[in-house]
Amino acid sequence: MRFTSILLVFLFFACSSNSNQSTAVKEAPKLERKPLTIPQFIADSAYQYIADQVKFGKRIPNTEAHVQTKDYLVDKLEKYCDRVVEQSFTAKRYDGVSLQGFNIIGSINPDSDRRLLLLAHWDSRFIADHAQDKTKVNDGVMGADDGASGVGVLIEMARMIRSAGIDVGVDILFTDLEDQGKSNDADGKSWCLGAQYWARNPHIKGYRADYGILLDMVGAKGAKFLKEGVSLTYAPELVHTVWQLANSMGYGQYFVNKTLSNGVVDDHLFINQIIGIPTIDIINKPSNSAFGPHWHTENDNMDVIDKDVIKAVGRVVTATLYRFDANYF
Numbered sequence: 001m002r003f004t005s006i007l008l009v010f011l012f013f014a015c016s017s018n019s020n021q022s023t024a025v026k027e028a029p030k031l032e033r034k035p036l037t038i039p040q041f042i043a044d045s046a047y048q049y050i051a052d053q054v055k056f057g058k059r060i061p062n063t064e065a066h067v068q069t070k071d072y073l074v075d076k077l078e079k080y081c082d083r084v085v086e087q088s089f090t091a092k093r094y095d096g097v098s099l100q101g102f103n104i105i106g107s108i109n110p111d112s113d114r115r116l117l118l119l120a121h122w123d124s125r126f127i128a129d130h131a132q133d134k135t136k137v138n139d140g141v142m143g144a145d146d147g148a149s150g151v152g153v154l155i156e157m158a159r160m161i162r163s164a165g166i167d168v169g170v171d172i173l174f175t176d177l178e179d180q181g182k183s184n185d186a187d188g189k190s191w192c193l194g195a196q197y198w199a200r201n202p203h204i205k206g207y208r209a210d211y212g213i214l215l216d217m218v219g220a221k222g223a224k225f226l227k228e229g230v231s232l233t234y235a236p237e238l239v240h241t242v243w244q245l246a247n248s249m250g251y252g253q254y255f256v257n258k259t260l261s262n263g264v265v266d267d268h269l270f271i272n273q274i275i276g277i278p279t280i281d282i283i284n285k286p287s288n289s290a291f292g293p294h295w296h297t298e299n300d301n302m303d304v305i306d307k308d309v310i311k312a313v314g315r316v317v318t319a320t321l322y323r324f325d326a327n328y329f
C-alpha cells in the first residue's frame, strides 16, 4: 500500500504536467446497483460455533486441542464453502520455541473477480499475562472471546451465504499463531505469525481481494468497537461505510463513533502492509489504553460471551457484504 500511494502521487504529477492532453487515468466503470436482499445472520448458531471451539479446550499451538479444533474448522468450512485449503507451516515463537501452525481458507465463488476477505484468528494465547490470579498465568487463555468469537461469527456467515447465495467471491481465512507474541514487542512482528505467513504465501498465487474485514474479540458483553488507526490509514472509506451502517441499524452502542489515537498490532496490519489488501479491524477496545477487562486473563470464557453483541457484529458484517455484492461500494 505504501508503494501504491507513492505511485499515485507520481501519476498525479505526470498527468498534471500534461494537462492539455486528455490521457488521464481511466476510472473503472461504475457497476450498476442490484436489488439489495440481506439474509438473516443467526446469533444462536454463531454462539454454538463459539461454544464448540471452547469445548475442545485452550487452542494453544502444539497441543491436542489445537489439532482437534483445526480438524473441526476444516470440516465446517468444507460443509459451507466451494474450496478449502489447509495451509500448514512452522514458525518460531519469540523465545525460540517452534510452533506448528495451520491457516485455513474457505472460498465461496472462487472464480469471481470481486472478492471480500473475512478473517479471524483461531488460536488461543499460551500465557494469561494479565491474569488476576497470578498462579494462573501459565495456564494460558481459553479465548472464548479472543479467538473463538470471530471464528464463530464467520462460520455462521459461511452457513448463511451457502443457504442464501451470493455473486461476489468470499474468502474466509482463519489465521493461526496470532496470539503467541511478546508483550510490548517494539515492532509487533512476534504477533500475527499466521497472517504474516499467509500474506507472503497466499493460498492462491497472485491472490487479491477488494477489501478485508478482520474480527477480533467481537463477542463480549459491553463490547465497544472504536475506529482504529491502522484501519483508518489503509481503508478509511470501509471504516466509515461499516460504522455508518452499524449506526443506521441501531448498533451505535457497540460501533462507537470515536477514533482510537493509535493503531492496533493485529492480523490486518500485516495484510495491509505485506499483501496490500485494504483491511479493517473490528476489535473490542473501549479506550486508547485498554482492551476489555477479560483480555488475556483467566476470565475469557463463555461467561463473557453475549449473543446481542454477536448479533450486532454478524448483522453489520452481513449487511456490509451484501451491499458490496449489490455494488453499493
Ligand SMILES: [Zn+2]
Residues within 6 Å of the ligand: 125, 146, 179, 296
Ligand atoms: Zn489476544
